[in-house]
Amino acid sequence: MPATSPDFPARLRAAGLRPTRQRVALARLLFEGGPRHVTAEGLHVEVKASRMPVSLATVYNALNQFRDAGLLREVVVAPGRSYFDTNTGHHHHFFIEPDGELHDFPSDKVTIAGLPTPPKGTRVARVDVIVRVRR
Amino acid sequence: MPATSPDFPARLRAAGLRPTRQRVALARLLFEGGPRHVTAEGLHVEVKASRMPVSLATVYNALNQFRDAGLLREVVVAPGRSYFDTNTGHHHHFFIEPDGELHDFPSDKVTIAGLPTPPKGTRVARVDVIVRVRR
DNA sequence: GCAGTGTTTAGAATAGTTCTAAACTTCTTG
DNA sequence: CAAGAAGTTTAGAACTATTCTAAACACTGC
Ligand SMILES: [Mn+2]
Ligand SMILES: [Mn+2]
Ligand SMILES: [Zn+2]
Ligand SMILES: [Zn+2]
Numbered sequence A, B: 001m002p003a004t005s006p007d008f009p010a011r012l013r014a015a016g017l018r019p020t021r022q023r024v025a026l027a028r029l030l031f032e033g034g035p036r037h038v039t040a041e042g043l044h045v046e047v048k049a050s051r052m053p054v055s056l057a058t059v060y061n062a063l064n065q066f067r068d069a070g071l072l073r074e075v076v077v078a079p080g081r082s083y084f085d086t087n088t089g090h091h092h093h094f095f096i097e098p099d100g101e102l103h104d105f106p107s108d109k110v111t112i113a114g115l116p117t118p119p120k121g122t123r124v125a126r127v128d129v130i131v132r133v134r135r
Numbered sequence C: 001g002c003a004g005t006g007t008t009t010a011g012a013a014t015a016g017t018t019c020t021a022a023a024c025t026t027c028t029t030g
Numbered sequence D: 001c002a003a004g005a006a007g008t009t010t011a012g013a014a015c016t017a018t019t020c021t022a023a024a025c026a027c028t029g030c
Helices: A008-014 A021-031 A040-048 A056-068 B008-014 B021-031 B040-048 B056-068
Strands: A073-078 A081-085 A091-096 A101-106 A111-113 A123-134 B073-078 B081-085 B091-096 B101-106 B111-113 B123-134
Touching (some): A021 A056, A073 A091
Parallel strands (some): B091 B123
Antiparallel strands (some): A111 B111, A123 B123, B091 B101
16 A cells, blocks of 8 residues: 555545546556656656546646646756656756657755846746757 | 957858848847756747847757757756757756746866766767755 | 669648537526 | 436647758858
């Protein structure tokens, strides 16, 4: 049995989203098991293989809603497609360029010193570190 | 008179590219004056306003060729569009989220300590720091 | 000048994503 | 639990950024 009961309907309701069959199916794929980085197309392929297939439009809707609700974070590392990240805490990424794979690493042990002050009239919202690696 | 003679035909030849009228016109817009971050559409609007208009396909071709030749660097910070950066040296970016504006800052004063070792079988190609700021 | 090869171009094509509006589901209230 | 209201799903059309196609054109070296 998992440490925390993954009551997806409740988690969706808590996020202000109706727990429809489609959203619950997607939440299961996303949040059951370890942290993941998915693309819309990739998640659509996965959910089509399940007992509760979901249209591509709904996959996009759900990913955008989950992101807006703070359940996901959007990561942009390469032109043409967005990744959605189930890890919403502070962390950074390795990006394996040839395969388009993303790997997390924690930010607590990373120190970024000497950043200049932000442009006038702006506040820092987030600092992203992307370590691009090749084979 | 500028410090270095901006002989664009010569610079293009040195990069292995024929100095066509279109490429010279684009190189002028890109490399004359300070460092810039352009989008394909933005550069196309600029060059259309000049005495030597250029098709959008050629703008895309030239940007990709200039990047492949090391004259430009591609920067991906937001979904949907690529920026091309005339500053090809080591540096990082502020990204002003509401307006989609990019600002450089040098990387020599920035220290990134504590990065984990890259995934097995990979080598670091580049480390990008994107400081996302809001008004 | 003349090949020969590389480049430009308009327009078609593609890929990822969002929109539309009709059908359907979930929620609330009586 | 029935009925109505409000929110959601869906197929397909639409849209945006980018690439492709193939025919006209322009650089280059002789
Ligand atoms: Mn989006
Ligand atoms: Mn590209
Ligand atoms: Zn991540
Ligand atoms: Zn830059």
